[in-house]
Amino acid sequence: MSRRRPACLVSLLLLLFLAAACRSAPPVRRPARSVILISIDSLRADHVGCYGYQKPTTPALDRFAAGAVRFANAYAVSSWTLPSHASMFTGLYEDAHLAFANNSRMDDDNVTLAEAFQAAGYETAAIVCAPFLRREYNIQQGFASYDQEIAETRRPTIRKVKTSRQVTDKALAILKERAASPRPFFLFVHYWDVHYDYNPPDEYTAMFDPDYRGAIDGLNISKRQDLQPGMDPRDLAHLIALYDGEIRYTDDHLAELLAFIDGSTLAADTAVVITADHGDEFLEHGSTGHTFTCYEELVRIPLLIRAPGLVVRTPVVDAPIENVDLYPTLLSLAGLPPVKRPIQGYDLRPLIEKGEAPPRQELYCETRMGRRYGWHGQKGIWRSLSRLDGKKIHEFRGHKTHTSEYELYDLKNDPRELTNLVELNAELLAKIKSELYRRHRASLELAGDLNLQDARQKKGGDAGKDDALRDQLKGLGYVQ
Known part of the structure; x- marks a missing residue:
């Protein structure tokens, strides 16, 4: 009897341990929703069909918008590529994440959107085209795969190369692999061709202005002396038509990517979000391109969200929102809990589902x-x-x-x-x-x-010391 007691006690303790383990295990739930974030560089909202533009620049985006939530008043929190994307990826304004200059580098202490997805067990991948999204800026934090081959294009090629075909092909390769995997993923896809210079392929050059016979082209935007207030309105209209041609060229390649998603198993459990980082200006306030100001033509951007099973109160949301809101919103769309550190963006799902606008009083x-x-x-x-x-x-x-x-x-x-x-x-x-x-x-x-600082203050923190990168930025007019 006494020899059997230890064995009984061990068995009893084992049963109690297993029971406790069963009680503490998380409940079984459906697989998390995958997320695709598509950013079209330099695309201003008022040149998109579903935002009221009368020219057929965006048939694919317009079709997508018909089944998505469209935010009529979406704003970027900066007017150029690096800080605007950094805000999408951190949920912070430029003054907080501090990636704000040609040679800035994001602090390692930022917790990026990709890091949050990765911590939740997601596969993470990105395809980027802009020099400001290269690894030198440390914006790749959390991406297991970070394809910056296009972003490494040297000048003067960077002004002329067309990249939308490559971007779509690269994204399709990733998605075909992901479609066969049960593991959720976060994919960031960055389209670049709408960014100046405006030199669309031949069939798109005359698409929106076939009768033009003047001398204006869309090259060397940052160095031109003839793009000034008071210039011939006919020449300015042609420059805008070239911009529209770049939009349509990008949209035609985006159409292929969206068609694949819709025709695959991904459509059932993948949220797709399409936006821009900023717009471009055409002398509305005396300049061309972007970066320098925060006027409406530069900061009003498209934002379209489509997610399976998402309850939608109205397909068009009029309440003003900011792209800093994408960080918490994408995590929410995936079914993940909010991050535990302070951020400045708001989850937009209550606005989408219940009409409850974020409690902000202004846009910055x-x-x-x-x-x-x-x-x-x-x-x-x-x-x-x-x-x-x-x-x-x-x-x-x-x-x-x-x-x-x-x-x-x-x-x-x-x-x-x-x-x-x-x-x-x-x-x-x-x-x-x-x-x-x-x-x-x-x-x-x-x-x-948050213990964040301008990472240039840290050893190895100055992105501008890379000669190849500086050469790229000179080619785009960002540095002299």
Whole structure:
């Protein structure tokens, strides 16, 4: 009897352990939803068909939008590639993630969207084309596969090469492999051809302006002296037509990628999100290209979300949102819990499903690569804040003068920002200036709380020391 007691006790303890283990095991649930994020560089919203553009630039996007949620007032939080994508990937504004200059490098202490997916057991992959998305900027954190072959193209080829065919082929190769795997994945696909220079393939060059016989082409945008306010409107219209040709060329290749998704097993459990990092300007405020300001033509972007099983209250959402919201929203679409560290974006699912808008009172934008009056103007920092009542302030602070200039607009009555009210309402200007500074300070404080800093301050943190990369950026006009 006494010899059998130890064996009985061991058996009893084993049973209790197994019972406790069963109680603590997570409940069995359906596989997580995969996520594809597609960013079309430099695509402004008002040149997309489903956003009201009258020319047939985006038939594939328009078809996709018919089965998706379209955000009518989506905004980028910066007007150029690096900080805008960094905000998508971190859920932070430029003042917080601090990837804001040609030679900036994202701090390792950022927890990126790809890292969050990877920690949840996802396969992660990216295909990028822009020099500012190369590994030198440390934006690849969390991607197990990071294809930057196209982004390494040297000048002058980088101005002329067409990449949408390559991007689509690379993405299809990944998706065909993923379709055969039970493991969820996060894929980031970056299309580049809409970015200046505007030199679409021959069949797209005359697509939107077949009768033009002038001398303007879409090359060397950053160095041209003939692209100025007051130029011949016919020449300007042709430049815009070339931009539209680049959009259509990209859209035609995107169509193939979307068709594959829709015709494969991926369609049943994959969320697809399509957006842009910023727009381009065509002398609306005296310049071309992007990067320098935060006017509407640069920061209003398309955002389309389609996810199987997503409850949609209305297919068109009018509430203003920012691309910093993509970080928590994509995790939510995948069925993953929110991150435990502070972020500045909001999950958009309550807005999609219940009409509950994010509790923000204003929209914020910043570019520390700002310029006053175009490519050859004074350098400085450009910040803007738009209140939900339509009042919008711009601040430009010159690097040399250390003084600020302000502009004030009423977007509800002046959506193109043509009538500066700064001299007419000193009280409103003072109030909205304080709101702008409050947002700026809040981001800097959050960066400190998260132990983030401009990674150039760390050993090996200066992306601009890479000669090949600097050569690329010179080819695009970003550095002299």
